Amino acid sequence: MKIRTGIGLDVHRFVNGRDFILGGIKIPHTAGLEGHSDADALIHALIDALHGAAGLKDIGTYFPDNDRQYRNISSKLLLQKSFELIISKKYEIGNIDIVVCLQEPKIAPYIDEMKLSISDILQISYEDIAIKATTFEHMGFVGDGEGILCIASVLLTKT
Numbered sequence: 001m002k003i004r005t006g007i008g009l010d011v012h013r014f015v016n017g018r019d020f021i022l023g024g025i026k027i028p029h030t031a032g033l034e035g036h037s038d039a040d041a042l043i044h045a046l047i048d049a050l051h052g053a054a055g056l057k058d059i060g061t062y063f064p065d066n067d068r069q070y071r072n073i074s075s076k077l078l079l080q081k082s083f084e085l086i087i088s089k090k091y092e093i094g095n096i097d098i099v100v101c102l103q104e105p106k107i108a109p110y111i112d113e114m115k116l117s118i119s120d121i122l123q124i125s126y127e128d129i130a131i132k133a134t135t136f137e138h139m140g141f142v143g144d145g146e147g148i149l150c151i152a153s154v155l156l157t158k159t
Contacts, residue, residue, distance in 0.1 A: 002158040004091070006053030010044035013147040022100070022107065022148075023114025023131065024076045024121070029105045033148060036065035040075035041150040042100060042114070042131070047075075047082045049152040050093075054086050079121050086156065094155035095128045101142050101149040107133045 014020075018032025023042045033039035047059045056062075062085075063070050063078050070078070086093070096118070100107060107114075111131045119126045136143035 003094075004053045004055075004156045004158075006049040006051065006154050006156070008045040008048030008050070008052060008059075008152040008154075009150070010041040010048065011147055011149045012039045012041045013141075014145065020105075021075070023110070024074075024079075024117035025110060025113050027105060027107060027110050037063070037070050037073045037078065038075050041148050042098060042152070043075035043079050043118075045150040045152040046096065046098065046118070046154070047079055049096075049154040050082050050086055050156075053154050053156040054089050054091055056085060056089075076117065076121055079118070083122050089158075091156040091158050093122055093124050093128070094157050095130075096122075096124070097130045097153045098132070099151045100131065100133045101136060101151075102133070102147075103135050103138065103143055103145045 012033035012035050014031040015034040016031050020027045020029040020032045021038045021040045044059055114131055115126050115129045118129055141147045142149050
């Protein structure tokens, strides 16, 4: 059995006038994330982790931010396209581990829904996905509430 791991990281700043989309769901907040797509930093980090484990290029290579077809697109669609690339290379997803770093809002009430959204797209068990949240104790851009940082790790297998 071949085992491969990948790590992905994404950051976005908060801006007024956008919905806050994280893990494929809308979370009530006073601001959303700035970006070309829906700016779902969790899914973007996950895509890069999947791509890395499979030996693919980064998210921007496949879904460039200067391509109008990806303007305001749901990152769940990008995750689906990335999953198809992973499957075409004959990999299976073993597990996913994600850390979300943000000061506000508290996302604990939404983690189960995010896990269900991701497990549905990637066709893996809910139990094979971990999503945790932490603050930066009011330090730096995350701690000051200016933005979000997400880190994802995945394990892929091939028999």
